Amino acid sequence: MPDYSTTLSRVEDYFDRSATKVWERLTSDAPVSRIRQTVREGRDRMRALMLSRLPYDLRGTRILDAGCGAGQMTAELAARGADVLAVDISPALVKIARERLPASLRGRVEFASGDMTADYGRFDHVVAMDSLIYYDTHDICAALARLGARTEGAVVFTVAPRTPFLLTFWSMGKLFPRSDRSPTMVPHAHSRLQAQCQGAGQISKVDRVSRGFYISECLEYRR
Structure with a gap:
């Protein structure tokens, strides 16, 4: 299994070079395929x-959108009154997110490109949607510990669950690696994550x- 820095570099390469146009279209209103x-x-x-x-009224709060992508979550958080730091490993996606943000919300959002756990x-x-x-x-446990140490409330995040469908794709990716394929999602079971991260906090x-x-x-992760 690649280490954190190797996977981070591969994710950056994929989203910043190979898939920018795909994600720009997927996160817009443009027509796309059925899949x-x-x-x-x-x-x-x-x-x-x-x-x-999260509370509906976010005025007076500071929120990290960890792995902001093209900025859809960022815009909604800012619209609810939060001061948002939107971070993504891909400078190209950060540029799209910045350009799409309504002018009325720009005073509430700061953008950065780099490691979301810095x-x-x-x-x-x-919030870390599909970025772990x-x-x-x-x-994941190490990332949650770093994020949680600087967070008063919850770290709300997502994982790929251990379903037969996803396990099949994961196995295929391991058996037939290609230098140009997208990063492989790693399926996780909640119970295993909780057991491994037990000393650092609670995952629900x-x-x-x-x-x-x-x-x-x-x-959700809480210290």
């Missing part, structure tokens, strides 16, 4: 689920979103 439409709908449902875990100060909440799905258990289940080719599980 990508299910992914778009699944991501919309997951974003709404994660937002439901020390950006303290936060009231952290490429990492193994050890690296929220819910799973399954829509066509989008399958993701929302979890």
Whole structure:
């Protein structure tokens, strides 16, 4: 299993060079294929689920959007009154997120490109939507410990659940590696994550979103 820095570099390369246009289109209103439409709908449902875990009125709070992508979560957090730091490993996606942010919200958002677990100060909440799905258990626990140490409330995040569908794709990726393929999602079971991260904090289940080719599980981490 690649270590954290190796996976981080591969994720950056994929989103900043290979898939920027794909994600720019997927996260817009432009027409997409039926398969990508299910992914778009699944991501919309997951974003709404994660937002439901936070207070509706976010005025006076500072929130980290860890792995902000094209900025859909960022815009919704800012619209609810939060001061948002939106961080993504891909400068290309950060550029898209910055350009898409409504002018009325720009005073509430700061953008940065780099490692989402770096020390950006303290936060009231952290959201990390589908940005930890490429990492193994050890690296997720370490990332949650770093984020949690600087967060007053919950770190709301997602993992790829251990379903037969995702396990098949994971196994295929291990058996037939290609230098140009996308980063491989690593399926996780909540019980194993909780056992491995036990000394650092509590991980609780929220819910799973399954829509066509989008399958993701929302979890919460608290110290």
